Amino acid sequence: MIERIAILGTGLLGASAGLALRAAGFHGDIVGWNRSAEGAQIALAYGAIDSIAEDPLQAARESQVVLLCVPIYATLDFMEKLAPVLGPGHLVTDVGSTKGQISAAAKRLFNTPERAAFLPGHPMAGKERGGAALGDATLFRGAVWLFTDDPDCKRSAHAAELVQGWRDWVGAMGSKAIDLDPARHDELVAWVSHLPQFVATALSALLQQEVGDAPELKDVGGRGLREMTRLGASPYSMWRDIAYTNTEAVADALHKLEQRIAHLRENLRTPELRDEFEQANKFRRE
Amino acid sequence: MIERIAILGTGLLGASAGLALRAAGFHGDIVGWNRSAEGAQIALAYGAIDSIAEDPLQAARESQVVLLCVPIYATLDFMEKLAPVLGPGHLVTDVGSTKGQISAAAKRLFNTPERAAFLPGHPMAGKERGGAALGDATLFRGAVWLFTDDPDCKRSAHAAELVQGWRDWVGAMGSKAIDLDPARHDELVAWVSHLPQFVATALSALLQQEVGDAPELKDVGGRGLREMTRLGASPYSMWRDIAYTNTEAVADALHKLEQRIAHLRENLRTPELRDEFEQANKFRRE
Numbered sequence: 001m002i003e004r005i006a007i008l009g010t011g012l013l014g015a016s017a018g019l020a021l022r023a024a025g026f027h028g029d030i031v032g033w034n035r036s037a038e039g040a041q042i043a044l045a046y047g048a049i050d051s052i053a054e055d056p057l058q059a060a061r062e063s064q065v066v067l068l069c070v071p072i073y074a075t076l077d078f079m080e081k082l083a084p085v086l087g088p089g090h091l092v093t094d095v096g097s098t099k100g101q102i103s104a105a106a107k108r109l110f111n112t113p114e115r116a117a118f119l120p121g122h123p124m125a126g127k128e129r130g131g132a133a134l135g136d137a138t139l140f141r142g143a144v145w146l147f148t149d150d151p152d153c154k155r156s157a158h159a160a161e162l163v164q165g166w167r168d169w170v171g172a173m174g175s176k177a178i179d180l181d182p183a184r185h186d187e188l189v190a191w192v193s194h195l196p197q198f199v200a201t202a203l204s205a206l207l208q209q210e211v212g213d214a215p216e217l218k219d220v221g222g223r224g225l226r227e228m229t230r231l232g233a234s235p236y237s238m239w240r241d242i243a244y245t246n247t248e249a250v251a252d253a254l255h256k257l258e259q260r261i262a263h264l265r266e267n268l269r270t271p272e273l274r275d276e277f278e279q280a281n282k283f284r285r286e
Numbered sequence: 287m288i289e290r291i292a293i294l295g296t297g298l299l300g301a302s303a304g305l306a307l308r309a310a311g312f313h314g315d316i317v318g319w320n321r322s323a324e325g326a327q328i329a330l331a332y333g334a335i336d337s338i339a340e341d342p343l344q345a346a347r348e349s350q351v352v353l354l355c356v357p358i359y360a361t362l363d364f365m366e367k368l369a370p371v372l373g374p375g376h377l378v379t380d381v382g383s384t385k386g387q388i389s390a391a392a393k394r395l396f397n398t399p400e401r402a403a404f405l406p407g408h409p410m411a412g413k414e415r416g417g418a419a420l421g422d423a424t425l426f427r428g429a430v431w432l433f434t435d436d437p438d439c440k441r442s443a444h445a446a447e448l449v450q451g452w453r454d455w456v457g458a459m460g461s462k463a464i465d466l467d468p469a470r471h472d473e474l475v476a477w478v479s480h481l482p483q484f485v486a487t488a489l490s491a492l493l494q495q496e497v498g499d500a501p502e503l504k505d506v507g508g509r510g511l512r513e514m515t516r517l518g519a520s521p522y523s524m525w526r527d528i529a530y531t532n533t534e535a536v537a538d539a540l541h542k543l544e545q546r547i548a549h550l551r552e553n554l555r556t557p558e559l560r561d562e563f564e565q566a567n568k569f570r571r572e
Contacts, residue, residue, distance in 0.1 A: 136411050188500060196510050203481070205569065206546045214474060224412075224483065230510075260488040262441040262544055264488045268537060273525075276487055278522065280520075283493050
């Protein structure tokens with residue numbers, strides 16, 4: 001029943017979704033829109049979309065499913081603009097990394113009998129660099145795709161079918177769906193996704209300042225250094241919105257890590273260091 | 287001229303060195319000794335060594351090159367025991383991760399006309415888990431092998447030949463030799479190796495405490511989480527000696543990181559966050 005999908009935002013995630021849908025056997029139309037025309041052209045050239053929309057709202061109106069693949073505040077903006085122009089025949093879904101504000105906006109703007117359904121989603125997949133040129137049909141394979149939907153998004157039989165249809169495509173793209181409450185989602189990803197990112201950023205920024213100009217550096221650092229700083233390449237443009245929309249949980253996680261590092265530092269020569277290593281070993285075993 | 291090598295300590299690095307020497311075409315004898323008999327048996331079974339020595343000092347006496355592949359304090363112990371029983375026909379070298387104390391011991395115990403030569407070495411290669419069973423002939427390929435030698439280690443023509451002979455084998459195993467002053471070595475590796483390790487340990491230990499029992503955790507964490515915590519599996523037994531022998535440099539690096547994370551945390555909603563991301567991006571570009 002899903003014959004036309006509009007992907008609004010054809011960066012890494014949007015382009016990858018287009019490619020993955022094709023690889024999974026989606027034969028309908030995929031229309032794409034991107035803020036920069038160049039990104040849309042690349043997505044088109046790579047076969048991630050079939051055509052470029054001039055007007056994202058019109059492209060949305062002409063599709064059954066609208067996939068928002070833009071940063072969080074841009075997602076919230078699109079939700080405001082799409083809600084009044086779409087109707088019960090549409091499903092809007094997204095890939096935003098925080099779900100509190102998006103789920104609240106969905107409750108306010110969608111999921112009524114006259115309005116489109118909104119299914120908040122978050123694939124746990126990405127790369128440290130963005131852009132359609134890095135689009136990858138296998139990006140979502142083996143990843144978890146988190147959903148934080150309100151039961152109201154399935155209030156009509158038609159909406160329920162669209163929601164199930166999109167979930168089926170997510171499965172076909174190789175992802176495993178997990179359902180979470182929005183608040184629990186934001187708390188959990190603060191620990192397992194946002195904390196690792198901001199630590200990698202702080203570590204990379206510090207290393208740049210302290211040893212960035214050491215001539216031996218590029219050679220000496222091994223796999224551990226590369227892995228611990230890979231996320232240091234992540235763009236501010238994406239993470240700014242995450243920092244703004246999950247500030248409290250991220251700040252709490254960062255503060256606890258500061259205390260944990262200080263504790264380790266104060267115990268470099270005591271048996272307490274053994275306990276820290278054992279606790280860390282346990283995390284990797286489980 | 288190197289016809290017999292004694293590898294004292296046939297864990298991951300020792301076993302890998304034996305396998306890599308063979309792969310690089312070393313046709314002489316390789317005798318191995320290990321504190322646990324089981325580790326030596328595994329190294330023998332995997333072809334990393336030709337025979338197991340009962341007495342490490344005798345094995346050293348019967349070899350031209352002695353490769354110490356044990357933790358740092360065990361290396362320092364062996365240096366005390368080997369110095370009086372070896373002579374100018376021997377070269378002792380090691381793989382220890384800090385070089386200040388080992389280089390000082392080398393100056394005190396070796397490199398005189400009556401004594402063996404000592405070449406302090408440190409391959410920037412490893413895995414987060416140890417043991418002969420993970421031994422890998424390609425472990426050193428593409429890695430840097432740091433040396434912090436005293437010019438006195440080449441005081442005789444014979445010693446100079448042994449040193450050059452071992453350096454040639456390091457090259458044949460695929461590593462690139464870089465020479466550093468011992469103090470500079472310890473400062474640099476505090477930043478690019480020890481800091482990433484201790485941060486991964488603190489992060490993994492914290493995550494174990496905070497979300498270790500979350501049922502969704504194993505599924506939700508993606509590549510970023512896996513990479514940022516991989517070193518969390520590293521054993522205390524190896525890192526204890528590093529923490530003890532490079533305490534000041536490691537504590538300084540950890541303290542600076544605590545401050546950097548706090549700065550980022552306090553600026554999650556200010557333009558300063560952009561500067562941190564840009565500085566981090568620069569580290570990954572260069």
